[in-house]
Amino acid sequence: MRVLHIVLSIRIRSMKIPLHSKASPFVLLLVASTYFAITAQAQRLTIPESSTAATTSSPSIQPASQQEGQVLKTYPDGTKRIVPLSSLNFRDDGNSFGGPPTLSLLPPAPATDSTPYKKISIAPIGDASSPATVPVPIPTSADTAIQIPMANPDPMGGSAMGGSAPVDPLSGAPTTPTPLQTVSGKPAPLSDSGNTIDLGTYDDFFMNAAIGGSIQGQLTARRVYNGHNMQAYPVSAASLTSITPGLSADGITSENFTFQPGFRFDTQFGYNIYDWLGVSLESGVIYNSVQNYTVSFKNLRYVVNGATNSLGSPTLTLPADGELIQVPVQLSAIARWPGATAFKPFIGGGIGAIWQQLDINNVNVLGNNIQANYCRSAFQFGFNGQLGANYTVTPGVDFYGAFKLLGVFTPRIGNYDFENSYNFALEVGIQSRF
Numbered sequence: 001m002r003v004l005h006i007v008l009s010i011r012i013r014s015m016k017i018p019l020h021s022k023a024s025p026f027v028l029l030l031v032a033s034t035y036f037a038i039t040a041q042a043q044r045l046t047i048p049e050s051s052t053a054a055t056t057s058s059p060s061i062q063p064a065s066q067q068e069g070q071v072l073k074t075y076p077d078g079t080k081r082i083v084p085l086s087s088l089n090f091r092d093d094g095n096s097f098g099g100p101p102t103l104s105l106l107p108p109a110p111a112t113d114s115t116p117y118k119k120i121s122i123a124p125i126g127d128a129s130s131p132a133t134v135p136v137p138i139p140t141s142a143d144t145a146i147q148i149p150m151a152n153p154d155p156m157g158g159s160a161m162g163g164s165a166p167v168d169p170l171s172g173a174p175t176t177p178t179p180l181q182t183v184s185g186k187p188a189p190l191s192d193s194g195n196t197i198d199l200g201t202y203d204d205f206f207m208n209a210a211i212g213g214s215i216q217g218q219l220t221a222r223r224v225y226n227g228h229n230m231q232a233y234p235v236s237a238a239s240l241t242s243i244t245p246g247l248s249a250d251g252i253t254s255e256n257f258t259f260q261p262g263f264r265f266d267t268q269f270g271y272n273i274y275d276w277l278g279v280s281l282e283s284g285v286i287y288n289s290v291q292n293y294t295v296s297f298k299n300l301r302y303v304v305n306g307a308t309n310s311l312g313s314p315t316l317t318l319p320a321d322g323e324l325i326q327v328p329v330q331l332s333a334i335a336r337w338p339g340a341t342a343f344k345p346f347i348g349g350g351i352g353a354i355w356q357q358l359d360i361n362n363v364n365v366l367g368n369n370i371q372a373n374y375c376r377s378a379f380q381f382g383f384n385g386q387l388g389a390n391y392t393v394t395p396g397v398d399f400y401g402a403f404k405l406l407g408v409f410t411p412r413i414g415n416y417d418f419e420n421s422y423n424f425a426l427e428v429g430i431q432s433r434f
Contacts, residue, residue: 002060004152007045019227022338022422023061036061044317047350048260051357057249069085069105070083070085071083071421072103075098076290077097078213079097081101092365116258124223137251139306144359144434145158145234154385163249199342200396201393201396202433204272205272205433205434206265206268206431208266208270208282208349208429209429209430210400211264211266211373211427211429212264212429213262213263214261214264214288214424215259215261215262215424216259216288216421216422216423218257218258219256219324219358219420222410223414233292234406236362237250237251237277237297241300242371243303247301248301249299249301252295252297253296256293257290257292257294258290258291259289259324260291262288264287264423266283266284266404267282267283268282268283268332268372269282270334274338276335277336277381279332279333279335280332282330282332282350283329283330284327285327286326286406286425287323288423289322289323290320290321290323290359291319291359292320293317294315294318295318299312299317320360320362321363322358324325324358324405326357326423327354327355328382328406329352329355330351330382332350332386334348335348336398339359342392344390345384345388346388346390348385349383349384350384351383351388352382352383352384353379353381354379355377355380356380356408356413357375357413358374358376358378360372378413378414379409380409380411381408382409384404384405384406387402388403398433399429400431401427401428402426403425404425404426407420407423
């Protein structure tokens with residue numbers, strides 16, 4: 001149309017019609033009429049007469065934000081904004097966010113039906129009928145760009161100082177992650193980062209079973225008056241000297257028992273208050289057989305043909321047959337090395353009761369067995385200590401080894417009062433945590 005106007009102007013000038021000519025008004029009127037007729041015809045919008053057809057054929061224009069890419073602006077203070085690519089025409093010095101941003105191009109978002117539309121009226125020029133409505137999307141402007149507050153400039157939540165908490169996507173505030181939970185609601189099992197083995201939970205009950213060898217310390221009798229005599233011995237001095245005619249003694253001044261290595265079996269049931277601290281009730285059986293009976297005589301003498309020969313106060317060590325049985329029932333506490341490691345050293349100790357039984361069946365004197373028939377038992381107050389280490393082989397199951405001590409202060413077994421008793425054991429066992 002603009003071209004037509006220029007052409008008409010050129011032709012009018014080429015006709016060289018002077019403005020003062022009588023034909024000038026007529027010619028100008030003719031040109032003006034032709035111009036407005038062509039202009040009105042060019043801007044007329046033809047719309048079908050049927051209103052339903054106008055509704056069904058309404059054009060659908062996609063939002064500008066879906067037709068072009070988007071840009072991620074990352075500011076020095078960690079603020080991030082997602083804006084359309086067209087917003088780069090505006091200068092952004094980032095004064096409110098610590099400086100100019102760095103830009104990252106994002107792919108255009110797929111078209112969806114959730115884009116807000118606004119209806120505007122369109123009517124043909126020169127038509128007095130009701131205007132038709134066409135939905136037109138309202139594109140997002142640069143001023144309405146989405147701002148994403150970040151607790152840390154690292155999109156993955158890390159930082160140069162070792163990391164930060166995750167960010168709430170709604171409020172932008174750092175959040176504290178919820179600890180992992182098991183189905184039962186208990187804390188998730190610990191794991192050893194070194195060998196990626198599940199340790200199972202230590203915050204629960206446990207049961208142990210162990211077996212090993214034991215060494216019983218010497219039992220030395222104390223000289224205690226029991227109301228009738230100095231001591232009720234397994235074998236009297238007369239019985240020991242009766243094997244040899246003419247041999248006699250005024251009495252026995254001291255005696256002790258030594259034992260052969262034996263065995264120890266333990267069971268333990270307890271509860272772990274923490275992964276590093278547990279309490280338990282433990283019991284078991286300790287067995288050691290008697291090896292020797294050592295006795296010291298008072299004024300041992302030998303009479304030959306009416307002549308008495310003094311042998312002084314010798315000490316004789318005689319082979320003996322018998323056993324010492326001990327059954328502890330004690331409360332203990334166990335402290336373990338803390339942390340998620342498969343190998344856990346531990347130390348523990350406790351106090352409680354100990355049942356002891358001493359049997360002396362016979363004593364061998366110069367190849368002759370002298371019947372003793374001594375069997376006495378009693379409960380004592382004692383203590384225990386242990387030092388060892390656990391190793392987790394499967395979640396909730398450990399193998400362990402331990403060195404154990406069982407002690408009794410001045411035990412009394414029947415007519416014997418002994419010095420302190422000590423038993424040492426080296427055990428291996430298995431522990432189940434459930």
